[in-house]
Amino acid sequence: MTSKKTKIIVVAGPTGSGKSALALQLAERIGGEIVNADSMQLYRGMDIGTSKPAPEELERVPHHLFSIVSPDTNFSASDYRREAAAAISDIESRGRTPIVVGGTGLYIKALLHGLVDSPTGDPELRLAFQDLSGDELLERLREVDPETAARLHPNDRVRLVRALEVYSQTGRAISDFRAEHAFADTEYEALKLAPKVERAALYNRIEDRVDRMMEGGLLAEVASLMERGYGVEHKAMRAIGYKELCAHLAGEISLPEAVALIKRDTRRYAKRQLTWFTRDNEIYWLEYPESFATIVKIVIEFLA
Structure with a gap:
């Protein structure tokens, strides 16, 4: 007799689409806890440029796998699968609902379907x-x-x-x-949700968010990381927002050029994320916050 699969909620989608706000409100409504599935929010000290939850948001519901490794750590999809599985098991053991949220499609795929067991690189x-x-x-x-x-x-x-x-x-x-x-079986039964946003509106949100990041101290955050010895030789520091400002601080480009590149590269990244997630026909694309009541209804029916 097979054991019952763990039910989890997955909130995915492109950067700037509102998935973090949706996951937070949903967690409060259903007694859930949030598990990060954003490859950059794993890193300590990289808060503004990765749009981590604010301290007041972290206090509203428990969050897992945020700020768990230093920027010089190479963290793989396999590492993520192990850590996320442990967090989900802990959440379930306390009678709470795991809500996995993030835009790193590979991490979500690794968690739900595992990784091909082929040899490591040579x-x-x-x-x-x-x-x-x-x-x-x-x-x-x-x-x-x-x-x-x-x-x-x-x-x-x-x-x-x-x-x-x-x-x-x-x-x-x-x-x-x-x-x-x-043919390998999965440990989880997942309900996948994503906020539906028109592309033009998404791009406008992205540009506004980059401006807010700069106003919120992103340049100082990058300078602090560089002072502590983290530079573009580390994979994490080649993330969008960090590599451009590293180039500016190294005197290679002006600040307006760096900001323009951040906006452009973030738009391009969001486009790639949209392509990835729209290929997944298991995802429910729903407008948020307009359709929040419908989202809650779908989630409750799934959990029941």
Whole structure:
């Protein structure tokens, strides 16, 4: 007899769409606790530029996986899955409802569906492929894994090299690992929600939010991080808002140029997030706050 799956609420969507406000109001209404699924809000000291919940919001309901690692830590999707699963288990054990909120689609996918159990990367093997053209890589892959080769373009070097790397290490096609993974069961039964926002309105929100971040001290936050030894050599500091202001503080670009780049790159990031999440036909896209009563109704029916 299979054990009953843990029910969780997932509030996803692009940056600036209002998902954090929705998750907070929903948590208060249903007795929930929030689990972060934003890859940048994990980092300590990176508060303004990642739009972390304000102290008064943190006091309203319990929040998990915010500010848990330093900016020089490489935190993977596998690390996230482990930490989020532990937080969800703790929340459920106390009779509360886990509400996972964030815009990092890979983290949400890793949590709900796990990660393909294929070998870790091998830098030496990757060097062996670096002099091959995309067409040559694709031709090699066709010989050992025609299924994966049929899905890839010669310009997609990262995935081509990864597929060849897996075959070189194991003698098995990466498509075989994915096929096995597809039959793996998930631990969670998830209701996925996302605030519905027109793209033009979303872009306006993003620009306004960047202005508020600058007024709220983002430049000083980045300067403080750099003074403590965190720079663009660390993955976290290459996040939008941080890399541009690092460049400004290094004298490479003016402040107005940096702000314009932050706005542009955030718009582009939101567009990529929209593309990712709109491919997921399990997501309920609902206007917020206008449809909050409907959202609560859907959630209560799901939990019941």
